[in-house]
Amino acid sequence: MEGAELVLDALGRVRDMVREALKDLSPEELLSPPKPHIAWLVWHLSRVQDANFSGLMERPQLWIADGWHARLAMPPDPKDYGSGHRHTREQVKAFTVTDKQLLLDYLDAVFARTKSYLSTVSNADLNRVLNEPQYQPLPTLSVRLASVINCNTRHAGQIEYLRGLVKHQGWFPAAER
Numbered sequence: 001m002e003g004a005e006l007v008l009d010a011l012g013r014v015r016d017m018v019r020e021a022l023k024d025l026s027p028e029e030l031l032s033p034p035k036p037h038i039a040w041l042v043w044h045l046s047r048v049q050d051a052n053f054s055g056l057m058e059r060p061q062l063w064i065a066d067g068w069h070a071r072l073a074m075p076p077d078p079k080d081y082g083s084g085h086r087h088t089r090e091q092v093k094a095f096t097v098t099d100k101q102l103l104l105d106y107l108d109a110v111f112a113r114t115k116s117y118l119s120t121v122s123n124a125d126l127n128r129v130l131n132e133p134q135y136q137p138l139p140t141l142s143v144r145l146a147s148v149i150n151c152n153t154r155h156a157g158q159i160e161y162l163r164g165l166v167k168h169q170g171w172f173p174a175a176e177r
Helices: 003-022 038-057 089-094 098-120 142-169
Strands: none
Touching: 003 038, 003 098, 003 142, 038 098, 038 142
């Protein structure tokens, strides 16, 4: 397996985890406490992937170019993806999207772009230094990809855990405790 295939596999697993975790959740369960709730985490995970891969491709984010911001009733700000826990409690509370299919459609659109980009990446490309002077040392493409995997995997796990809390008041169904 080549490096880009490994990244695609990891992010594909994230996508599958999220889809499975949401499959039978009600609109109310998507927004259930604790905060950030499941719906926000799905949005954030998708936004992180969209912002990063769009940047690597030097293309506008799907968030804006394909109008996802409007469908999710949010501003078209390319820097707004809750990065580094920059969303306030009020912003998380204001995120009230309960259309599970809409959230999953955005995730799928982002994953399709991710897949398209990764199909062009060779192992040699992974050592390419990115022009991101805000970071020292300058990151390589492999460092950026590892960061996206880390963020997305962490949030997919949070989604699964919150699902257990919301559906079963714990990780396992009450009958199994």
